[in-house]
Amino acid sequence: MIRTICLRTCAFAALCLGAVSVAPGQPYTPEERFLVLPFVSMGVSDTTVSVFRALLADELEARGVRLVGVEERDAWHHPGIEPCELPDCARDRALLAGAEGVVYGNLRRLGRKVIVRARALRLAEPDPFYRDRLPAMQVEDLDRVALRIAEGIAGGRPDSREATVESVIDEETRKPRLRSTRKGLGIRAGFLVPVDKSYGDVNRLTCFSIPFKFETDDYFLETTTLAGIAFGRSFDAVDWTIFDLFGARVFGLGDRAAYVGAGVGIHSVHAELEEEGFYDPIPPPEASQSATTFAIDAGVGLLLLRTYDFQVVLDLRYHYVFEDFEEVNDRGAHGVRFSFGTNR
Numbered sequence: 382m383i384r385t386i387c388l389r390t391c392a393f394a395a396l397c398l399g400a401v402s403v404a405p406g407q408p409y410t411p412e413e414r415f416l417v418l419p420f421v422s423m424g425v426s427d428t429t430v431s432v433f434r435a436l437l438a439d440e441l442e443a444r445g446v447r448l449v450g451v452e453e454r455d456a457w458h459h460p461g462i463e464p465c466e467l468p469d470c471a472r473d474r475a476l477l478a479g480a481e482g483v484v485y486g487n488l489r490r491l492g493r494k495v496i497v498r499a500r501a502l503r504l505a506e507p508d509p510f511y512r513d514r515l516p517a518m519q520v521e522d523l524d525r526v527a528l529r530i531a532e533g534i535a536g537g538r539p540d541s542r543e544a545t546v547e548s549v550i551d552e553e554t555r556k557p558r559l560r561s562t563r564k565g566l567g568i569r570a571g572f573l574v575p576v577d578k579s580y581g582d583v584n585r586l587t588c589f590s591i592p593f594k595f596e597t598d599d600y601f602l603e604t605t606t607l608a609g610i611a612f613g614r615s616f617d618a619v620d621w622t623i624f625d626l627f628g629a630r631v632f633g634l635g636d637r638a639a640y641v642g643a644g645v646g647i648h649s650v651h652a653e654l655e656e657e658g659f660y661d662p663i664p665p666p667e668a669s670q671s672a673t674t675f676a677i678d679a680g681v682g683l684l685l686l687r688t689y690d691f692q693v694v695l696d697l698r699y700h701y702v703f704e705d706f707e708e709v710n711d712r713g714a715h716g717v718r719f720s721f722g723t724n725r
Contacts, residue, residue: 413503414447415534416480418471419464420497424490430464433488433497433523440531441484449480468502468509475504484534493519497526501534513540522690563596567603567692571720573611573620573700579712580618581652581669586611586716590622594724598634603627605646611718617653620702620714622646627678638684649673650702654709670708677701680718692724 417438422430438448450462462478465471466487475483486499494516501511511534515526529541573586580586590609595602609622629642653669680698702714 413481414449414479415441415482415484415501416450416462416475416478417441417448418462418474418483418485420485420499421464421466421487423487425488425495429495429520429523430488433527436524436527437484437531440527441535444531444535446531446535450478466498466500468500471500471502472504475502481505484530495520495523497523497530499530510537511539515541518690525690565594565725567592567594567694567722567724569694569696569720569722571696571718573716573718575618575714575716577712577715578710579706579716580613580620580650580714581654581706581709582712583613583618586613586618586620588718588720590720592625592627592724596631599631601629601631601640603629603644618714619651620700621649623649623673625676625678629682631684634687636685636687636689638687639681640684641681643680644678646676646678647673648676648702650704650706650714652706652709652714668709670706672702672704672706675703677703678718690725694722694724696720 417434419430419434442448462474465474465485471483471485475481482501482503484499484501486497489496489498497515497517499511499513499515500509502509511530513530513533515529517523517526533539533541569588569590569592571588573588575583575586588609588611590605592603592605592609603626605622605625607623609625611620612618623646625644625646625648627642627644629640631638631640633639649671650673651669651671678698678700680696682694682696685693685695696719698718700716700718705711705713
């Protein structure tokens with residue numbers, strides 16, 4: 382009886398000391414060794430599960446995490462390294478492998494998408510210190526999911542929401558920090574609301590553009606060449622973008638980041654105005670004018686999903702064209718433009 386009490390006391394003391402030495406939420410320490418279990422498959426092929434385990438192990442090792450059991454790539458033939466998604470059985474497999482921690486979870490297929498549920502548990506702690514659920518739009522995107530999971534576990538984070546363009550995109554591109562950039566085409570759609578009866582006193586113009594964006598961690602440049610247009614309902618007002626250049630300062634490195642910027646461009650604008658007060662069958666005369674001139678923009682916006690393969694962009698700008706349009710109503714062409722879209 383006394384012997385049993387002593388053993389339980391010692392075990393409890395060891396668990397308490399382990400919990401004190403590695404507190405939850407702490408970054409990985411070199412003394413720890415982790416076992417990466419094969420993830421449980423739910424509609425995903427065994428080959429995909431095996432490859433994902435290998436990718437995740439490689440990403441963890443690249444961040445200095447010591448692993449055990451990674452040499453058993455064909456895990457189903459090695460007792461103790463079978464797939465597991467429950468904390469208790471994952472803990473038992475880690476004890477059997479002589480590890481201080483374990484990474485486990487499952488892969489679920491939903492159409493072409495694969496949902497990855499990942500957990501990381503230290504044996505000295507009762508609950509996982511890392512838990513997250515990440516989507517891969519297709520099987521080919523699982524390498525980036527493995528990167529995000531490894532980045533979160535090695536940093537001692539509770540999930541991958543704290544991933545940044547510094548920690549994810551730079552490593553995906555495998556480029557040095559000083560040369561880290563992203564670039565790609567985007568699509569924008571929205572509306573331009575004229576101010577002070579400009580654009581011939583139309584109510585609203587529909588906008589569409591295909592910009593090209595060059596982005597760094599803190600800034601981006603966006604250009605639109607012959608691929609932007611704003612038009613009224615009956616094309617009584619048309620604002621065609623010949624060339625635009627917009628630069629902005631981005632505030633934040635996470636998945637949500639605001640920006641403030643300004644730009645300059647060359648636009649070809651046409652405006653018409655029907656004269657009022659004619660009630661005879663003869664069509665009323667119209668005042669119209671076209672001009673190609675400079676334009677400026679100033680605005681703010683929000684970037685969403687910035688650390689993923691594509692971004693969602695919400696943009697609000699004040700647009701001003703340097704032409705008075707005296708032959709129409711002398712109110713010029715300017716207004717507030719709201720647009721949204723995506724960018725690669």
